[in-house]
Amino acid sequence: MIQTDHLTFQYKKKDTSFSFPDLTLKQNENLLILGKSGIGKTTLLHLIAGLLKPKHGTIRIDAIAINTLSNRQLDKFRGEKIGLVFQKNHAISSLSVLENLQARLYFSKHKIEPSAIDVLLKQLDLHKIQHHKAHQLSEGQLQRLGIASAIIHEPSLILADEPTSNLDDENCKIVIALLIAQAKKTKVNLIVITHDSRIKPFFQNVITL
Numbered sequence: 001m002i003q004t005d006h007l008t009f010q011y012k013k014k015d016t017s018f019s020f021p022d023l024t025l026k027q028n029e030n031l032l033i034l035g036k037s038g039i040g041k042t043t044l045l046h047l048i049a050g051l052l053k054p055k056h057g058t059i060r061i062d063a064i065a066i067n068t069l070s071n072r073q074l075d076k077f078r079g080e081k082i083g084l085v086f087q088k089n090h091a092i093s094s095l096s097v098l099e100n101l102q103a104r105l106y107f108s109k110h111k112i113e114p115s116a117i118d119v120l121l122k123q124l125d126l127h128k129i130q131h132h133k134a135h136q137l138s139e140g141q142l143q144r145l146g147i148a149s150a151i152i153h154e155p156s157l158i159l160a161d162e163p164t165s166n167l168d169d170e171n172c173k174i175v176i177a178l179l180i181a182q183a184k185k186t187k188v189n190l191i192v193i194t195h196d197s198r199i200k201p202f203f204q205n206v207i208t209l
């Protein structure tokens with residue numbers, strides 16, 4: 001469950017201030033946030049992820065007002081509860097697919113059954129290349145590794161920043177369907193921000209900034 005109230009933000013040394021519409025997502029609900037380049041989509045996603053602090057307003061995730069947490073509490077909260085899918089891959093290039101996932105799990109301190117890693121590798125069609133180093137992977141494989149890394153620790157919120165903008169139509173559909181299926185399977189909220197309107201039909205809740 002996510003709720004934002006009267007969120008505003010201003011970057012240091014920047015005149016422009018952002019004022020965001022209130023968002024409410026019940027358990028299992030997904031949201032697509034559209035908007036033209038520079039409107040503040042990534043800023044909003046980073047506020048929800050606790051990577052930025054709002055100037056005013058509140059962000060509640062599972063009833064916890066994250067803007068009241070200390071930086072240390074926030075790091076812990078984010079590591080455990082939030083799965084971030086970035087536009088660019090953040091895989092460690094010298095590690096294999098499997099090692100990247102194990103590293104993500106290690107840092108989240110979350111324990112899962114070893115068989116659950118296998119299941120995820122299969123679901124994301126990464127099992128045959130699980131021992132390949134990240135630097136050997138294609139863009140599509142890296143994108144799927146990015147999704148696996150974002151959800152391996154079973155977060156309660158998945159946030160995806162432009163997950164499809166570098167993908168062709170077919171891979172765009174595959175990636176968005178995977179994200180939605182994963183969110184449904186683990187009964188968590190999914191928020192996607194993009195200017196890629198191809199993915200609009202996949203979402204019931206859509207807002208444009």
Ligand SMILES: Nc1ncnc2c1ncn2[C@@H]1O[C@H](COP(=O)(O)OP(=O)(O)OP(=O)(O)O)[C@@H](O)[C@H]1O
Binds near residue numbers: 037044
């Ligand atoms: N760290 C920063 N410091 C100062 N200004 C920033 C910073 N990050 C972003 N901005 C500015 O804030 C505005 C909104 O940026 P943001 O990245 O949130 O937009 P966006 O809607 O996600 O854009 P895009 O679709 O191009 O990624 C832009 O004008 C950008 O230049």
